[in-house]
Amino acid sequence: MSVNRRDLLTASALLLAGPGFASRTSAREGASVTGPRVLCWNENPYGPSPAARRAVAASIAEGCRYPSDEQTQALTAAIARHEGTEASHIVIGTGSGELLRALVLVCARDGGEIVAAEPTYLEMPDYAEFFGVKMKFVPVDAQLQHDLRAMRAALTERTRAVYLCNPNNPTGTAVGATAIRDFVTSLPAGVTAIVDEAYLDFADGLDVRSAVDLVEGEHRVVVLRTFSKLHGMAGMRLGYAVTRPEIAKALAAACMTTPNLLSVRAGQASLADKDFLAGTRARIVASRARITSHLTGLGLRYAQPQGNFVFFDTGIPLELFSARMKARDILVGRLFPPFTNWCRVTIGREPDVDAFLGALPGALRA
Ligand SMILES: Cc1ncc(COP(=O)(O)O)c(C=O)c1O
Structure with missing residues (x-):
C-alpha cells in the first residue's frame, strides 16, 4: 500500500x-x-453527483475487467463535446496532477527551466525539481495575482514552460482571458503555456474564462481540468488536458497510469448531470x-x-x-x-x- x-x-x-x-x-x-x-x-x-454515484453502483460488477478502449473513448468523446473540440485534443489522466507531472517529462526532461508564480500549486514544481529542472518563481503582485509582466521578464532561453494556475491555488485570484491571451501570444515558439483551470468552474470575475480557445493557435498551450473540484470526485482521481494533437500524443505517452473503470463511468455521468x-x-x-x-x-x-x-x-x-x-x-x-x-x-x-x-x-x- x-x-x-x-x-x-x-x-x-x-x-x-x-x-x-x-x-x-x-x-x-x-x-x-x-x-x-x-x-x-x-x-x-x-x-460525487447522484448520476455519478449511480454509474459507480451500476459498474461495480465489472470491476474484475480492465477498462476497455471503448469505455475510455466514450469519456474522451464526452469531454471533447463539453470542450467544443475533437477527441484528438483530449488526454485523460488519473487526476490532473498526473498530467502536471507528465508535462514535466514532455517539456523539460532534458533540463531547462519552468517559470511559475509564488505561491502556487506545487505538484508540478516539486516534480520538476525532482528531475533537476530549475523552477523560477515569480512573486504574485499586490493583489496576490499572477504578475504576468514579471513572469514574462523572467523567461530565458533555457525556459521550457510557464505554469499559470488560474484561478491560483492558494491565493484564489484569477487572471482575465485577455491578459492570458496577450501573455501566451508573447511567448517564444518553444515555450509551453500550461494553464491549470482546476478551479475555473467557480470563477465569476470579469473576463475570467477558459484558455481552451488558445489551444488551436500557433503557440504550445495545454489547458488542464479536473473532476476533483466542481464534480466533487477528488477521491476518484480523474482529470484531463486539452491541447493540440501532437502534444496530446506526447502527453499520453508520458502518463504512467490509466484511470479506473469506475471513475471513467462516473466522470461521464457527472458531465451530464447539469x-x-x-x-x-x-x-x-x-x-x-x-x-x-x-x-x-x-x-x-x-x-x-x-x-x-x-x-x-x-x-x-x-x-x-x-x-x-x-x-x-x-x-x-x-x-x-x-x-x-x-x-x-x-x-x-x-x-x-x-x-x-x-x-x-x-x-x-x-
Ligand atoms: C491548482 C490545482 N491543480 C491540480 C490539482 C490536482 O487535481 P487532481 O485531483 O485532478 O489531481 C489541484 C488539487 O488540489 C489543484 O489545486
Whole structure:
C-alpha cells in the first residue's frame, strides 16, 4: 500500500486533534463524515453527483475487467463535446496532477527551466525539481495575482514552460482571458503555456474564462481540468488536458497510469448531470460571498476568491490560528510562504461554513 504526503498530513492532523472530535453524519447529503471539519484540501463535499454515484453502483460488477478502449473513448468523446473540440485534443489522466507531472517529462526532461508564480500549486514544481529542472518563481503582485509582466521578464532561453494556475491555488485570484491571451501570444515558439483551470468552474470575475480557445493557435498551450473540484470526485482521481494533437500524443505517452473503470463511468455521468453541477456551484459561490462579507465585517484582508476556497490575512501567525481552529474541530490549510499570517480555508457545506464563521472571532483573539 502506498501512503502519500496528504494521507500522512490528514492522519496526523486527526491524531493531533485527539478523541474529542465530533462525529457527524449527513444522511441528506448521502455522505458519512467522522472527525473534524476538513476544510484544508479544497475538496467539494457535495459530490460525487447522484448520476455519478449511480454509474459507480451500476459498474461495480465489472470491476474484475480492465477498462476497455471503448469505455475510455466514450469519456474522451464526452469531454471533447463539453470542450467544443475533437477527441484528438483530449488526454485523460488519473487526476490532473498526473498530467502536471507528465508535462514535466514532455517539456523539460532534458533540463531547462519552468517559470511559475509564488505561491502556487506545487505538484508540478516539486516534480520538476525532482528531475533537476530549475523552477523560477515569480512573486504574485499586490493583489496576490499572477504578475504576468514579471513572469514574462523572467523567461530565458533555457525556459521550457510557464505554469499559470488560474484561478491560483492558494491565493484564489484569477487572471482575465485577455491578459492570458496577450501573455501566451508573447511567448517564444518553444515555450509551453500550461494553464491549470482546476478551479475555473467557480470563477465569476470579469473576463475570467477558459484558455481552451488558445489551444488551436500557433503557440504550445495545454489547458488542464479536473473532476476533483466542481464534480466533487477528488477521491476518484480523474482529470484531463486539452491541447493540440501532437502534444496530446506526447502527453499520453508520458502518463504512467490509466484511470479506473469506475471513475471513467462516473466522470461521464457527472458531465451530464447539469443540475448537480449548477446547484453545487451556486451553493459554493453563495458560501464564498458569505465568508468574504464576514471577513470584511471583521476588518480582515482577503485575496479576491475565484475558487472553492478563500485566502485571508488572519493578522496572527498561521500556526497559532490553525491550532485554535483545530481546537474547535476545524482543519484549515497549511502555511504558504511568504504569507505567514494568511489562511486558506476550503468552502465546505453550509454547516461547515457556519462552524468556521462561528469559530473565527475566538480563533483570532489574542
Ligand atoms: C491548482 C490545482 N491543480 C491540480 C490539482 C490536482 O487535481 P487532481 O485531483 O485532478 O489531481 C489541484 C488539487 O488540489 C489543484 O489545486
